[in-house]
Amino acid sequence: MKRKFITFIIIVVCFLLECTVFHRLSFASIKPNLLIIVTSSVGFMRGKKEGMAVGVFSGLLVDVFWGNILGFHILLFAVIGYINGSFRRLFYDDDIKLPIALIAASELIYGLACYFFLHLLQGDFAFGTYLIRLILPELVYTILVTLVLYQIILQINKKLEAEEQRSASKFV
DSSP: HHHHHHHHHHHHHHHHHHHHHHTOOOTTTTTTOOHHHHHHHHHHHHHHHHHHHHHHHHHHHHHHHSSSSSSSSHHHHHHHHHHHHTTTGGGGGTHHHHHHHHHHEEEEEEEHHHHHHTTGGGGGOOOOHIIIIHHHHHHHHHHHHHHHHHHHHHHHHHHHHHHHHHHHHOOO
16 A cells, blocks of 8 residues: 555656656757656566556546547556566666666657657658657657656665565564
8 A cells, every 4th residue: 555655656746847847947848758757667667567557547647637638648658557567577676778778668659659649640741850859859858867767766666665575574
């Protein structure tokens, strides 16, 4: 129960940071996607189910506050959380390469899916412009923020796992 509450707080704080602080720190209207970082991180740290649950809640926040279509971001974030959860067996605390690669791939998938379903199907065929001016700069900015935010999420996860192991050892 404590893990769910702390995960909820992390999602809300990242959403608020994305809406406020990083909205002001945007470069050419590009801001990092903190919810992708959280969804991906929880996915490969905790598994498919938790990654998908965090994705659904993150997507709900995006759909309600920024989205045009209710459910699009919910589905997209849930799929990203599930896919990242598939890499749980490969996850090691001290390896930063896998998380950076997975978060970068998740951000790229997110950007491409948003272009395809929200722009291309409405007749906007300027993929090159969208890729160079939006997808790639957001990818770079998200990776830079990942270097800091991922470490925070990792430390919180380590503390929660240590606490869960201590409480489980009391029952044995």
